Amino acid sequence: MRATSPERPGGESPRRSTAAEARAAFAHWVNEVPEGLPFGQIVVRALPGNGGYELRHVADVGIPDGDLVAHNEPRAAREIAKLTEEGEYRPLKSSPNLKRGWVLRVKDDRALYVAMNYLYPSGVAHWHLYRNGELEITNYRENAARQSGIYKRVQRLSDEGVQNTAKACCEDAVCLKKTLWDVDENTPLAADRGEGEIPCPEPCSIFVSLARRVRLFERENKRDLDAIGLSPSEKEDLSALVEAAATGSVKFAREAEFEEPLNERRMRYRKLTLVPKLRPVEDTAPEEG
Numbered sequence: 001m002r003a004t005s006p007e008r009p010g011g012e013s014p015r016r017s018t019a020a021e022a023r024a025a026f027a028h029w030v031n032e033v034p035e036g037l038p039f040g041q042i043v044v045r046a047l048p049g050n051g052g053y054e055l056r057h058v059a060d061v062g063i064p065d066g067d068l069v070a071h072n073e074p075r076a077a078r079e080i081a082k083l084t085e086e087g088e089y090r091p092l093k094s095s096p097n098l099k100r101g102w103v104l105r106v107k108d109d110r111a112l113y114v115a116m117n118y119l120y121p122s123g124v125a126h127w128h129l130y131r132n133g134e135l136e137i138t139n140y141r142e143n144a145a146r147q148s149g150i151y152k153r154v155q156r157l158s159d160e161g162v163q164n165t166a167k168a169c170c171e172d173a174v175c176l177k178k179t180l181w182d183v184d185e186n187t188p189l190a191a192d193r194g195e196g197e198i199p200c201p202e203p204c205s206i207f208v209s210l211a212r213r214v215r216l217f218e219r220e221n222k223r224d225l226d227a228i229g230l231s232p233s234e235k236e237d238l239s240a241l242v243e244a245a246a247t248g249s250v251k252f253a254r255e256a257e258f259e260e261p262l263n264e265r266r267m268r269y270r271k272l273t274l275v276p277k278l279r280p281v282e283d284t285a286p287e288e289g
C-alpha cells in the first residue's frame with residue numbers, strides 16, 4: 001500500500017499545480033535566509049535588489065567570482081550537472097560528485113526552478129510535497145512488483161539483501177537524498193536515511209540495478225560456494241582489488257556499472273557481506289593467564 005509522507009497523513013486532495021506551488025515555496029524559502037541555503041551540493045541565495053538568484057557548489061562558497069566560470073542561463077545547469085570533475089557521466093544527479101568551479105545567476109524564480117530541475121530532477125517538487133505531507137512514498141516490495149524483463153528477479157531479493165543494498169547504495173556517502181521508503185509496510189529500512197533536504201520517495205533505477213546484481217550474488221551464495229565459503233564473484237572482486245592495488249592506485253568502475261568488480265557501491269556491499277566472512281568477529285574472551 002502506498003503511504004504519504006508523515007506531516008499530513010492521508011494525502012487528501014492532490015495539488016493541481018504542484019510545479020507552480022513548489023516554485024513559489026522554494027523561492028520563499030530561499031528569500032528568507034540572505035546568506036543562502038544548502039540543497040544537495042549547492043547553495044542557493046537570493047541576490048539583493050533585483051529578485052535574481054545565485055547558485056554555486058557548496059564548496060565554492062567564499063571563492064572569489066573571478067576564480068569561477070560564470071553562467072546566467074538556467075540551461076547551463078544541465079551541462080554543469082552532466083559530468084563529474086573527472087569527466088565521467090553522472091547517472092544519478094543526487095550523488096555527491098557535482099563538479100565545482102562555477103557560479104550560476106538567474107533572473108527570477110522561474111529560471112531558478114528550471115536550473116534546480118537540471119541539477120536535482122524533481123528535487124524541488126518532492127521537497128515541497130514532502131514539507132506539505134503530500135509526497136507519495138512507495139516501498140521496495142511495491143516498486144519491485146512493477147519491475148519486468150531482466151529486472152523482475154529483484155522481486156525475489158531477500159529482506160537482508162534489500163537492507164544491504166540500501167546501505168551500499170543510498171547512504172550520504174554515495175547519495176544525498178533522504179531515503180523515505182521502507183522494505184515493506186512492516187519492515188523499516190535499517191540504512192542511515194540521510195540528513196539532506198531532497199527526499200527520495202521510492203527506489204530509483206540505480207538502486208534497482210544494484211538490487212538485481214545483489215540478487216545474483218544471493219543465488220551464487222546458495223549454490224556455488226567453495227570450500228572456504230567464497231562465491232565466484234567474491235573471488236573475482238578480491239582478485240581485481242589486489243591486482244589494482246598492486247599497481248599503486250585503484251580506479252573505480254563507472255557509477256552504474258555494477259557488473260564490474262571495482263564499482264564503489266558493489267564494494268560497499270562487499271564490505272557488508274564479504275569482510276565479515278574473511279574477518280570473523282574475534283573471540284573476545286579474556287586470555288587465560
Ligand code: SF4
Binds near residue numbers: 177203
Ligand atoms: S533509491 Fe537510494 S540511491 Fe536512489 S535516489 Fe533514492 S536514496 Fe538515492
